[in-house]
Amino acid sequence: MSPQPQAAVGAPLTRVDGRLKVTGKATYAAEHDIEGVVHAVIVDSTIGRGRITGIDTRAALAQPGVIKVISHLNAPRLVYRGNPESIDPPGNKQLRIFQDDKVLFHGQPVAVVVATTLETAQHAASLVKVRYDATKSSTDMASAPAGEPVNYARGDADKAFASAAVRLDVTYQQPRAHHNAMEPHATIARWDGDKLTLWDKTQWPVGTQKDVAAQFGIPNDSVRIIAPFVGGGFGSAIRAWPHIATAAIAARETGRPVKLVLSRKQMYFGTGYRPAYEYRVRLGSDRRGRVSAMVQHLKSETSTYENFTEGVLHAGQMVYNAPNVRQDYRTVPLDVNTPVWMRGPGFATAAFAVESAMDELAHKLGIDPIELRLRNEPEEDPSNGLPFSTRRLRECLATGAREFGWSRRNPKPRSTRDGDWLIGTGMAIGIMDVPRMPAQARVRLDADGTALVEAATSDMGPGTYTSQAQVAADALGLTMRNVTFRLGDSTMPPTPPHGGSMTMAMVGSAVQDGCDTVRKQAIKLAVEDERSPLYGADAGNVVVRGGRLHVKDNPARGETYGQLLTRNNRTHLEVLGSYTPGETRFSMYSYSVTFAEVAVDARLGLVRVRRMLGVYDAGRIISPKLADSQALGGQVGGIGAALLEHTVTDHRDGRIVNADLANYMVPVNADIPDLRAIFLDGGDDRKADPIGVKGLGEVVHIGVAPAIANAVFHATGRRVRELPITVEALL
Amino acid sequence: MSTELTESAVPPPTEHSAAPSRRTFIATTTAVGGAVVAGGLMTGPAALAAETGAAEAPPSSRVSLTVNGKRHALTVDNRTSLLDLLREHLDLPGSKKGCNAGACGACTVLVDGRRVNSCLTLAVRLEGAEVTTVEGLADGDGLHPLQQAFIEQDAFQCGYCTPGQIMSGVGCIQEGHTGSADEIREWMSGNICRCGCYVKIVRAVEQTAHGK
Known part of the structure; x- marks a missing residue:
């Protein structure tokens, strides 16, 4: 087959849904106009652990407009049969909403009020009086027992560490962090007979569909999820949290469509979060900086009812070519709700520990931090011996060092001043694995020369609508104007979760497959059609451009899709494209290097990021304008993680004390300087997947926080091993 | 069941x-x-x-x-x-x-020409x-220049903060707080963008304010 000309892919296009978003016409979950909708507001527990001994709903029910108050006292018993395809922690141990009198964490939903107006529902929820038998809750990871570890070992790391010429033994602390996407989680639930429709904020329509069907014990196809726009997610909308079932219960019990929007505060315990970690690293090396031993002990928080773990071990196993590595990873069950993946899950956490430790080692050895990394760069994956599909870290380091001006750096900490400000630079590596899951996409080419491509994926911000259309446009040989990509409906072909940087690679490969097949069908139809100018041509030598099929080297010989289909009395061609990952013999990761320059006020300890550069080996970049935005956004998130973000719990009763956007600080415009992203040219990684994409959304965030922490050390000579790096730590 | x-x-x-x-x-x-x-x-x-x-x-x-x-x-x-x-x-x-x-x-919306938090x-x-x-904000099919600039600069991702950013940006420009990128950053800091589009939001406001 002749390769299709590349026109849309790689072009810096603006978003196809841009106009909807700038005019306020993009419809997010709570904004669907559902006839007769009423409002639900959840009542949260005010104790950290215990039992509900009574619920007085009289004052709430006395409010005009209140329809019903639902709690474990009157809620239907749900089935919770378990969803075998769920990505939740194993064991089907999710929080079961209103099923008993137990309170497992502060903020757990204990009742829901349904009323005709939002104002009434909010007020009535405040009037529900819940009595508890409270017991002492345990929310402090430092003082609670850990579970059994997950272990990894190669070589004899303890022995190698004991005999190493240079040794480092340090512990890093990272706080609980919340995604805090701008759109609050929201669900509108409507039952039509035994069919349930949910307009929901979700990063995985098909996953939410199957989870909710399992909760209610109904067939999967009795549940439909609709989510055309998602106002940010970063992982928080990848599970079907309890408020979704709550909305569905409320709708069923009242016989009305019910809208339930979590408050900002409720998102701190009604959805997941990045768990707090303690990460101890022992590094042993020779005097030339060859790392011989890495011993790592990890501890993270989880809930009492689910054991949440994530891919936090890869980085410590395979970024550096250490012959002796040992890891143990324990979770600490606490009286909290369950954590969940958050941007760069596990990998971002590991990067802070490993990349800070490497910086400490570089300083101890008097070796440049980039040079230290180069001296430990493996030729194959040291954790499994597999060759890398692509690993271009050396290029990332060289490009970044050149563009950032690394050679001008005085290696001595606290050596550069600008008035009151101490200036420092730092760098760190980020890696993210390339998870692979099957995906499908339906492609329909109409006789009018337009195409409709559909998949049940999401667009929480990266630009799925645009980038998938770019893949389809080139594969079909159509202009972008004539291709529409639709998503966000569980009745469409299934896809992986919109997370783990999988959407471009997996859904894109399915779109490519479907469009290739449709194009080939059209070409076959033409070359076998006596009335076609392409009759008898070599099908392998026909390309399509601007909706017109022609012989590759003879553009005059050809015809349009429309002419071909109309003449053959075909209204359309339709195909279900698919991507199914096969066995792989490669180690597949995206890579990044982040460079940061900070200024630290010498007397006040204020840290300001002055500039930042990320260099990325993320495979092929389909949509460069959107990729640039995603990369800069990942850097901004990293600035938040490094300097601002920290969920604070009052361990007396498990209450989160900064459950809002005023006290849980995220970066604002004035915190962000000019940022820059560079994608390595020629990034195609066809060993990873058919369209050569490795994934971008995570790796742009991973390594940002340690780059900043390393820059703070370089500026001040103070090593801060606990995030976020606050003024207090630098005074 | x-x-x-x-x-x-x-x-x-x-x-x-x-x-x-x-x-x-x-x-x-x-x-x-x-x-x-x-x-x-x-x-x-x-x-x-x-x-x-x-x-x-x-x-x-x-x-x-x-x-x-x-x-x-x-x-x-x-x-x-x-x-x-x-x-x-x-x-x-x-x-x-x-x-x-x-x-x-x-x-953020404009009330009598001033930007306010409508939730408060x-x-x-x-x-x-x-x-x-x-x-x-748009005049029929014609977008407001700041709306157009947001599209051109790709000053949003998920789009959820975008209406507030745009209304705030219109206010910022009317107030004349666009003398420098730093001034724009300061006067646009009441609008959080969790996708982290700040660099491009500043460019979009600059483009509109200075008719670039």
């Missing part, structure tokens, strides 16, 4: 099926242009009392205000914020609820006010 489901999923009680939907309410406003009652309150105390056994409707007030050039005379629940009035009663969900506490700026503004205090939301 399945039996329970079927039984409890029967259509809602009839007294509420007579209640106007948001759409019919809007139609009423348009047709009459006079006094109507916002949202679910129009079901009236009688209908509600029949269901809940309760007596009195919550305190409400009359207010007339202009939204995107259209005059509305309404009776609103005194607790209703301008944001909820727009989103839940006037079918204008372009203004976003991000925190409902004045901390994120997603709800009670609707009843807006007698005679002129409100402009993101839905009222």
